[in-house]
Amino acid sequence: AQSVTQPDIHITVSEGASLELRCNYSYGATPYLFWYVQSPGQGLQLLLKYFSGDTLVQGIKGFEAEFKRSQSSFNLRKPSVHWSDAAEYFCAVGPNYGGATNKLIFGTGTLLAVQP
Amino acid sequence: ETGVTQTPRHLVMGMTNKKSLKCEQHLGHNAMYWYKQSAKKPLELMFVYNFKEQTENNSVPSRFSPECPNSSHLFLHLHTLQPEDSALYLCASSQGAGENQPQHFGDGTRLSIL
Numbered sequence: 001a002q003s004v005t006q007p008d009i010h011i012t013v014s015e016g017a018s019l020e021l022r023c024n025y026s027y028g029a030t031p032y033l034f035w036y037v038q039s040p041g042q043g044l045q046l047l048l049k050y051f052s053g054d055t056l057v058q059g060i061k062g063f064e065a066e067f068k069r070s071q072s073s074f075n076l077r078k079p080s081v082h083w084s085d086a087a088e089y090f091c092a093v094g095p096n097y098g099g100a101t102n103k104l105i106f107g108t109g110t111l112l113a114v115q116p
Numbered sequence: 117e118t119g120v121t122q123t124p125r126h127l128v129m130g131m132t133n134k135k136s137l138k139c140e141q142h143l144g145h146n147a148m149y150w151y152k153q154s155a156k157k158p159l160e161l162m163f164v165y166n167f168k169e170q171t172e173n174n175s176v177p178s179r180f181s182p183e184c185p186n187s188s189h190l191f192l193h194l195h196t197l198q199p200e201d202s203a204l205y206l207c208a209s210s211q212g213a214g215e216n217q218p219q220h221f222g223d224g225t226r227l228s229i230l
Contacts, residue, residue: 004158032216043120043206043221044159051216090159094216102147102213103172106159 002027004093006107013081014115021076021110023091032094033074034104035065039087047089050074061085086114119143120222122207128228129197137192137225139207145220147213148190150182153204153224165190166213194227202229 003026013019025031032051036044048059055067065076074091091107120141129135141148150162164172165184179201181193190207204224210217 034218036221041223043122043223044208046218046220049218102149102164102210102217102219103161104159104219108156108158 002031002093002095002105004091004105004107006089006091006110008110009108010111010113012113012115015083016080019076019078019081019085019112021089021091021112023074023076023107025072025074025091025093027072027093027095030069033065033067034092034094035059035063035074035076036090036092036106037061037087038090038109044090047076081112081114083114083116086112088112119220120207120209122205122222122225124225125223126226126228128230129194130230131197131199133197134193134195136194137205137207137227139190139192139222141188141190141207141209141220141222143209143211143220145209145211146187147210147217148184148187149208149210149219150190150192151206151208153206159206162192164213171213197227197229199229202227 005024034049035047038044047063050057050067088109088111090109092104094104123138147166152160161174162176163182168184179196183191206224207222208219210219
């Protein structure tokens, strides 16, 4: 069965420091991969997605993620964190079998706190 | 992002009440979704509609009844809910129901069952 693991429930970084949020997935083939961010009291906003091709993808707000097939990982990174990045981050996996069923599987999220 | 609007933002109801959640998308999308977000649990997909037709019911109890009158509107009718149904209910939409279509989310309805 497909699954998504975000090992870090809560992370605290200092403003200006670099950030890496981990995401591992379990899937028989290369899935579609997404990162979403949720600010308090709001819905989820798409940060970036990976479908195929270049394994390093750029997203909005200065985020990037790298797909590593050998490690079944899709970690999210940002070189310098801003206080406004404090939010909860969700990794999601979508099936890639040529079907028409958009059933995303989400991780449990990583809550990011940013210290001044 | 205001492309997907959900009302109300907050709802408190008793277990015997009947209420409805509303979702409207202004993105010209054809697929719409309901999710349940509970504390410390992954988002749970509840229902998927594509061109107004329900294509997915993820074993949701019958006390949740979805309705999709057109591609822009999605409702979730609630009746005889249980305390464990308290959660944030998120609506999403996508251009199509294909697996590579990014989903756009509303801000959710925070539901509390007394």
